[in-house]
Amino acid sequence: MTNYTVDTLELGPFTTESGETILNLKLRYEHVGYQGQPLVLVCHALTGNHLTYGTDDNPGWWRGIIDGGYMPIHDYQFLTFNVIGSPYGSSSAHTDADFPKHLTLRDIVHAIELGIKTLGFDRINILIGGSLGGMQALELLYNHKFEVDKAVILAATDKTSSYSRAFNEIARQAIQLDHSEGMSIARQLGFLTYRSSKSYDRRFTPDQVVNYQKHQGNKFKKNFDPLSYLTLLDVLDSHDIDRDRKDVDEVFGRLDTKVMTMGFTDDLLYPDDLVYATGARFKYHKHFFVPDNVGHDGFLLNFNDWAPNLYHFLKVSKFKRK
Incomplete structure (x- = not known):
């Protein structure tokens, strides 16, 4: 039986970029696999959670990737943190009346870094995430608190697009007008x-x-907290790897991490050419284009259409420097 743990870390005081404080940072996580196997850190998307693998009764959102043989459970150990601000067990406005009013992507990545260190890991063999998860991966690579052998960035770019921010603002206004029905409208949008x-x-x-x-709207308004969603929309809008930094190309250019990016046909939010351009900032980079016509959510669906590329990338040991 594979080791399976879902638990919550309590990490003490945590100060955000805005200077606000969480008195006792809580970080919910899932770990599956055995110590000593290569570590896969999976970063989830906007309304996702830490249950990457899940259980037989409640399968996780990427269980098809793992049990499908693309990242076999016996070859790796998997770690996923529920991002702070999300209503699924980590610190958030859902459970903490004094939760910070302003939260950024860099805040949630800082919290994840504390969680990784607390669990005793000092190296990430594979870092992977789609959409908001891919953005987290970029920040983790820039911060370079841990050596990362390979990184996989799916349907994400180096900053949140203006197009995405426009939709986020409409969703935000709908929720502020009416929490319940606004959540339904936001999800439909x-x-x-x-x-x-x-x-x-x-x-x-x-x-x-x-x-x-x-x-979809009715299901979402029953299952997701409006204050948490507003927090995470702000987190998404805050993403810009170059914000207040002038050395991003230099940092990415000297990393030995092998990076794979993947773009999806008809992704309105993060088009393939911009996903490619983000990956091209790294020293070692491979890019795959997925002609699946599902759109942005392609990284959560139709695994057989794109996961063979992931499998191949993880097996390759030699890369040419650009």
């Missing part, structure tokens, strides 16, 4: 950016799509 028009046309009739959108 988000889904339109996560999927492509081709995937909608292929899957739904005009009548079916209305019911589908309402179903």
Whole structure:
């Protein structure tokens, strides 16, 4: 039986970029696998959680990647933290009335770094994340608190696009007008950016799509906390790897980390060319383009369409320097 742990770290006082303080930082995490195996740090997306693998009764959001043989459970150990601000067990406005009013991507990455150190890890063999998870990976690489052998960045760029921020602001205004119905509208709006028009046309009739959108909105407003969602929209909008930094290209250019980026057809939020340009800032870089027509959410779906590229990248041992 593979070792499986879900637990919460209590890490004491934590100060954010804005100077606000969390009195006792709590960080929920999942660890699956055995000590001594190569460590895979998985960073989750905006409304995701720490349950990458999950259980037989409640499979995690990337269990298909692991059990599908692309990252076999017996070859690696997997660690995922629930980001602070999220309502799934880490410190957030959902459980802490004094939670900071302003939170950034750099804050959640700083918290993850504390968690990794507390659990006794000093090296990350594989760092992987999609969307907001890919943005976390970029910050972790820049900070370089841990040696990283290989990094996989899916559907993410070096800053949040203006297009994404525009949709985030509409979602924010809807929630501020009415927490419950605003959450439904925000989720329906988000889904339109996560999927492509081709995937909608292929899957739904005009009548079916209305019911589908309402179903997604109603499910989200029941399962996700509005204050947490507002926090995470701010986190997403804060992402810019170059903010107040002039040395990003220099730092990325000297890392020995082998980086793979992957872009998806019809990703409205983070187009393939911008994903490629982000990866091109690193010394060792491979890029794959996935013509799946699902859109931005491609990294959560249709694993057989793109995970073979991941499997190959993880097996390659020699890379040419650019």
